[in-house]
Amino acid sequence: MIDWSAFLVVSGASLFSAALLVSLYSFGLRLLTTAGRIPLVEPAEFTGAITVRSPKKAAKEVKRARKAAAANPLTPGVKRLALYAGYACFVLCGVAVLYGVYLIVPALHR
């Protein structure tokens, strides 16, 4: 017969893993931003595909980020803590991915 529980397993597993990975990475970004290390992205070079920022705009953004970081009310200790916590989130995210791959490959855990 049709195994409905299999669908529940699939949806549960994918919801859990996707939500976990996305949350961990987002928290990592959030903490980096809190720590004043705002991840700035280089202007992309592929015209047409995305909105390309001019060097002027990019420089403006860098300035804005630096200003925001300078105005950060947190003490250096808290900032450092946030930074390390952010890195920890990224590491945890990576570990979660590796664990997922480990679970999937039967050759690794028999």
Add this chain to the structure above:
Amino acid sequence: MPDFSLIIVLVIALALIFDFTNGFHDTANAMATPIATGAMKPKVAVGVAAILNLVGAFLSTEVARTVSGGIIKEGDGGVLITPELIFAGLIGAIVWNLVTWLMGLPSSSSHALFGGLIGAAIIGVGSAAVDYNVVASKVILPALIAPLIAGSVALIATRLAYLITRRDVGKPDGRGGFRYAQIFSSSLVALAHGTNDAQKTMGVITLTLIAGGFQAVGSGPTFWVIAACALAIAIGTYTGGWRIIRTMGTGLTEIKPAQGFAAETSTAATILASSQLGFALSTTQVASGSVIGSGLGRRGSTIRWSMAGRIVLGWVLTLPASAIMGAFAAGLAQLGPIGIVLDMVIGTIVIMALFRWSRRNRVTHNTLLNDIDDAGRVVNIQKTPRRPTRRDRKKVSL
């Protein structure tokens, strides 16, 4: 059975070609978003996708077993299906794939494959040859449910990503950092693609070998089959990459890094979880579902129903339509050697046409990337409601 050998070699060759075109067609699924958001250079992205497809093919054999051992009954009462019928099924699948591709209809090569095989089996052996239970629980239902699962997971994941990184208006939120995450999430999608799609071909080849009496009933794919399929899909992925690079000039649906990351993570999670249970689903459909879901996860988004309807139509139509194609090819194959030669001629013409078409210079936005990109256009997202005012900015700069 030496007289079987020729047709078996033919089927294997055809299956590998099918695998190649699958990789060729689907590079876009994994790598379009990171290239579009500028996370990866096109050449690097394509190379990584090819390697991960290769690796992914070796990960598991669960889906291959579904194909070779479940869908078409070959158990008690002797082997019912013949290599000729599998050959016919493959021809049917390839023809349908080409037709949908030329018409710009979103479709799934995986479902074309199953449809062709099922159609051929029904004509060749009778409707008793197909195990409808397995077809329903491992092909049809996953086909309908998996995109929905992926879509809702992507919706929740997108909400989470935006919620967690939300800051006051005008304050830098660091969401550009999701661009780096996309390098990993799209790699996971490539891996998942290799796992699920290469296994379908493995399943077909194994089914052929079982039908030809070269392998025991119920056994899994042997190592050379796995290796051949992995190589075929990887080479297909790599050679398909140049088309993406060319498309970059024509513009893509705008996908923000945070959204793309959430969508890809959901796609990979859903495909990998399903592969684990032996569901043979369509990677394209799951990816489309995720893109739609993540679009809905953003603020101010609405669905364009006409676009969504078109995509769903393509999803629903593929299985029966390719079954008819497969049945037709099987009917020809029943005529004996002449029929097989006829099938072969038709198949060769179709494959030649496919490559002629893809080699042509007029690579338009419409013929490429259409599945995922259509999915991206299903959701209409309003621009940010207002620019931060001077007062907002002043408040923020505290």
